[in-house]
Amino acid sequence: MLSKKTKYALHALTYLGKHKDEKTVLIQDIAEEHGISHKFLENILLELKKAGMLGSKKGKGGGYYLIKEPKDIPLSKVIRLLDGPIALLPCVSLNYYEPCAECKTEALCGINKVMIQVRDETLKILENKTLEDILKIG
Amino acid sequence: MLSKKTKYALHALTYLGKHKDEKTVLIQDIAEEHGISHKFLENILLELKKAGMLGSKKGKGGGYYLIKEPKDIPLSKVIRLLDGPIALLPCVSLNYYEPCAECKTEALCGINKVMIQVRDETLKILENKTLEDILKIG
DNA sequence: ATAAACCCTATAAAATAAATAGGGTTTATA
DNA sequence: TATAAACCCTATTTATTTTATAGGGTTTAT
Structure with a gap:
């Protein structure tokens, strides 16, 4: 959340x-x-x-x-700044990467693979939706 | 996370x-x-x-x-059980809905609309990926 | 001059997450 | 049938993070 x-x-x-x-x-x-x-x-x-x-x-x-046009402020940037990682696991974070302590082989971790998918789909939205999109509605 | x-x-x-x-x-x-x-x-x-x-x-x-086949254990179920909501905002959670305190009109909130999209894309993955998918790799 | 406004750092309070503690109950097996 | 091994249950403590507060400092229009 x-x-x-x-x-x-x-x-x-x-x-x-x-x-x-x-x-x-x-x-x-x-x-x-x-x-x-x-x-x-x-x-x-x-x-x-x-x-x-x-x-x-x-x-x-x-x-x-x-100081920027609303269309040039992606939501991902705001979230990363205030909340940190958007990814569900540190080991799949693009901006705040850390290995998972309890994980032995990241390359062979199925959890890792699924969370990469979640990250990518989430970013597809949050990097393309901007303040402008929010202003349109609210 | x-x-x-x-x-x-x-x-x-x-x-x-x-x-x-x-x-x-x-x-x-x-x-x-x-x-x-x-x-x-x-x-x-x-x-x-x-x-x-x-x-x-x-x-x-x-x-x-x-007591179940791995293919019958969706990751969404595990996450919801231990972590609670998968959604990024309480006002878009399907299983743990709560209104947002600082939000006046949910129906007209642009943030709400974006987070519904994120939720839906995330669930598309987490409800369809199961323990079986994890076992395949790890 | 002065009041209104942002600027900055540190600390406190509250909430949540993570871990620990300590015993209770069940059951295979010798 | 005694016993050790294993799960069962609830409460408490500790650590971490989030949220909020405090107290002044600096700048600037009037």
Whole structure:
């Protein structure tokens, strides 16, 4: 399951996407809209900013704003940033690979093979669906 | 990511599958083979048994054994039993549905729609791949 | 000047996952 | 029929991760 961090990040990005005609959006406004703790959300927005997914303006009248087109923000990127691996096993993760402790021969592991399939099908969706797709509906 | 419980369960079932010509298999043998704590594994095997996925024989000379053909044990069933929901969000879980707290209108939520797709593609694999498929390789 | 806003790091609280403990019950076999 | 080997059951503890909070620091429009 996705963590709250990731869910909050997706909601925040959606909110920013909806208000992209405004110059900046306040943390507070996003937090209130979705019932998220201001401070918790602040940490998440900072992470998104460090990852180059959004920009901010300090000082009075400042706030956050998207610096990319929604179509250029794949959901996989958001999830990986906040949650880590998308794969169901460390041994099939593309971005966070680790061998499985209890597994002797990865090359001959049937569980491994199935989870590679799951990973690939999941990524087919999450790498191609973007913030734009979410904005279309919600 | 799958929990250790689920991974251990899959390994234990695989081990039982490989030794299905023997009448019973000891917890201890499975635990040693995969470096799992005997007691932890015992709890997992009990859960599998309660769920009707394997049988056991008490007393001296006893142990565990499969009571179904490997082809009749879909991986989805094992994962759901030990880990709970397969879906990435509670609001798209078929077996463990719950509304999302921060979501106002599920029907109009773009995140929800994408995660339904991910769920369906994942289930297409996990409900059709069985212990037999794992045994074929490992 | 000053108030409003983001920036940063550290810590605490809560929830979950993983492991351990300790005995109870059953049964093959000597 | 005594006994040892094996599963059965529940509760508790420990470790890890997630979620949230705290407390200030820095920047900037007005």
